[in-house]
Amino acid sequence: MRKHNFSAGPCILAPEVIAGAASAIQNFADMDLSLIEISHRDKNFVAVMDEAMALTKELMGLGDDYQVLFLQGGASLQFCMVPYNLMKAGGKAGYTVTGTWAKKAVEEAKLFGNVDILGTSSDANFNFIPKGYSVGHDLDYFHCTSNNTIFGTQMKAFPTCEVPLVCDMSSDIFSRQLDFTQFDMIYAGAQKNLGPAGATLVAVKPSILGKSGRSIPSMLDYQTHIDGESMFNTPPVFSVYTSLLTLRWMKEQGGLAAMEKVNTAKAALLYNEIDRNRLFYGTAAGEDRSDMNACFLLQDESHAEVFNALWKEAGIVGIHGHRSVGGYRASMYNALPLESVQVLVEVMQHLEKTH
């Protein structure tokens, strides 16, 4: 039975990507060898890395003043790499706290210096995006999280900054058109819109590096990886290759304009139903609702058993809400077809009709 995969991450990937990944495990680039048993210095894999870096820049419209890297350790390792590289000794960085991951990023930064919290929605269980703050000139950098998977909120605009603007885009990268050149550094764990867990995408302007005055361990120094063309040490070969397959798929679909179009349609379909259906309500503030993750609850918890049985019967998986919010969370990443959202909406409508 065809599953409708609303998993929050690791999450659905395009069927062509899954098929291509499985095929490369058996025989990569007609080498009669598996992708995972060849040297990463083999010309066939070097070509993979080069194409993945180039396609990332092409899709985001980034120029040669940016360097793309595929690292390891997820966004969580970036939480300490960012201050290690960018915060001066005795320096200060600005953060907004918009969810669990943003909070974790702040905790790591505090190990390196002072942190100014420019905005937070923690008192409202992170159900909105703080706005109206200004980013001071005296900060070493400003850090924000573009999309909050757990709470279903998303930044629709970004503040003007005269200091480096660093953004954790783990859960909405490649989902929409933005002027990506407003950011000095973007990072994202691969396991939402890009590929399998195990790779972390970084796009950074080398011009912001080398100013912290710190001794940085090699593996934590972006400059090391830039100098090594993202192969300072053995990269996560399979995750990078599968990410490349996704990058190619996105380009074939029409790039970020096409991704945004489908994502907007999916989000509109589901949020309209959440608002219309008298049995449900959304948890995030309307203007800050995420196009990637829609969080919603039943008005009456006693319907949960029937609703859960209905969506399971329809082939839906992965829509249980995170324990911080409860209820349901439908993650609608790039590879989720509109049809899957239609199935969910039909199940919600069926519940309403019968209750």
Added chain:
Amino acid sequence: MRKHNFSAGPCILAPEVIAGAASAIQNFADMDLSLIEISHRDKNFVAVMDEAMALTKELMGLGDDYQVLFLQGGASLQFCMVPYNLMKAGGKAGYTVTGTWAKKAVEEAKLFGNVDILGTSSDANFNFIPKGYSVGHDLDYFHCTSNNTIFGTQMKAFPTCEVPLVCDMSSDIFSRQLDFTQFDMIYAGAQKNLGPAGATLVAVKPSILGKSGRSIPSMLDYQTHIDGESMFNTPPVFSVYTSLLTLRWMKEQGGLAAMEKVNTAKAALLYNEIDRNRLFYGTAAGEDRSDMNACFLLQDESHAEVFNALWKEAGIVGIHGHRSVGGYRASMYNALPLESVQVLVEVMQHLEKTH
């Protein structure tokens, strides 16, 4: 054509492992979903992680005083995590320098404190393993590299230590029987005897942790990962699963006793030929020769063109030597069948007969 894969790493994996990995990409645990598009918190993946941790301990004969972790960043990230966790402020650690990777480990440790080099073979292009040193009580820990992929040397015995003994076993883990309880910490990048690049195996005694007095960023703190049962953040799902397939395969083959038996036979076959054949010579000191990586050169470089054509014709791949040594390097990891070494030996004999 069947390839004989002597790649130094990422390297050959058992055919059953490759097939199982490809199959899980298509449909994992009969979920009708790919391994790479489900939550790592799904009970089917939690079971994978639990079994991989348990099997690692079982194969190495480690008890409950050890914790097994599957991290990211390769051995290279361990080079800084080890001193971050184990070296006291103003402290001192002992290292032996037996090759390129050991040297890199020292460079990272120097960022955290003092390093005593207890032995080095750098003046001899690392063609032997230093011995006869003693490990002082005043060190925070002693670090060594059990096998040197690039130079083809391997430690056959380890020093008695009253301080924590830390060993980088990236290129010979699971290849032989050892009393693994002599080590307080073992780490290894997966991409030799374990699985695809992207996972790093760590086995550590929690009793040695928490004594450095440092503030350690969460992702670099072994205790974080112990507390999170190796799932503090999203683990490298595919690399962990494929590593589990290899762990199961090793157990089915008869565990480390069986691995050692085949590895000893393969190494004997090749080194005997290197010593017997008048056209070749080995580069590593006899008693320190690695069972994993055999480095050898032609006596007369003018035979290179013919030899290279012969082994390519025989389906051999990956035996070009590293630039630091030149010539040839035959890596004979666990999954390489004896038959592949026989093919290489026949090619060497054919060259001798015709020249």
